[in-house]
Amino acid sequence: MKQRLLAITGLALSISAGFAAAEPTPLKEGKEKISYSIGMSIGSSLKAQGADVDPDVLVKGIRDTLAGKTVINEQEMRTTLMTWQTEIRNKRTEQQKVQGEKNKKEGEDFLGANAKKEGVVTLPSGLQYKVLASGKGKTPTTNDTVRAHYKGTLIDGTEFDSSYTRGQPFITPVTRVIKGWTEALTKMKVGDKWQLFIPPALAYGERGAGAKIGPNAALIFEMELLGIEEAKEPAAVVTPVQK
Template identity: 50%
Template sequence: MTITPEEMKKLIVDLKKRAHDVQMRKIQELVVKNARESEKFPEENKKKDGIKTTASGLQYMVLKEGDGTSPGLTDFVTVNYRGTFTDGKEFDSSYAKGEPAKFQADGVIKGWIEVLPMMKVGSKWRIFVPPALAYGRGGLGNRIPPNKVLVFEIELLDVEKGNQVKDK
């Protein structure tokens, strides 16, 4: 039996479509699975000592209270941080990069935007960011799956007022 070039193209297109459909089903299942886990996590987490919950659903624990300045949203902050999933697997860290991160306080995910103005220089907090205040249903490429609660330890090292920043 001989297959014509047109039949071969159709077979390849059909195979790619089936593979794509399978991949999309897997992603959708992951979205639903992670959403369920993300809904359960805060209920269990809030039972732990020292956990506070904001109106948005963000949870935090003060590990060390600083006594310096609190940043405004247009200020630049210097922080050390470690980002993990709830299982402890690390996905990002300024420590691993070998230097603190510096950025404008409103230039990050919503969970950080909410918590940074609550912190003072010298503070170290652990925050638990629900998907709606992080990367949500879309995740972030291969690094952060959809609908994941993210856990960050943030140490606020410095604040520079937005109109006084040297090294933007």
């Protein structure tokens, strides 16, 4: 609770500073800058949650607490915050449901049309792929660790991750990635470059992943299998394509 109060205090200070001057004023190092930074962090969190708060009442709550003269007791405060958090969770769940239904329909339409395009192969699982370049190397097994380059996008073209952009290949055990990747990798040869079209059931399903991959999102990957190497340690979870 003390940490929460400190964070909210920072937010209140940042809000008060915004009301006090039309133009931003330089912050002093130390307490002032720390308070403002905490306020920015909490403000970003509240904004991301879609929290509807009254800045004036927020500041009053802080001032009253510091003065030891609050208009509600601590138990009522806890109950109020718990109710608010439940409302936020319920709202988020409903939004996820609506977005998931929309994504599912759009994904089905996209994959249905894509299956008819020249060069696209549809496997029994629903995974689709198109060969962009052919290699002559070995095919990985589920016991192997592979090195690959990839770029991932949504069906509208929005890029959410790319090893090319990072300038470093992705190394992972074949079974430590989404199902669509595992299936594709065990069919590719080293040197192959494929375009994968992955239905949500073989990607992240209803839960989605990160800020850009929504629930029931179909995904597109360009994947280049660079090599197979011995697995020394389990790969760290560092990219959206891992489980």
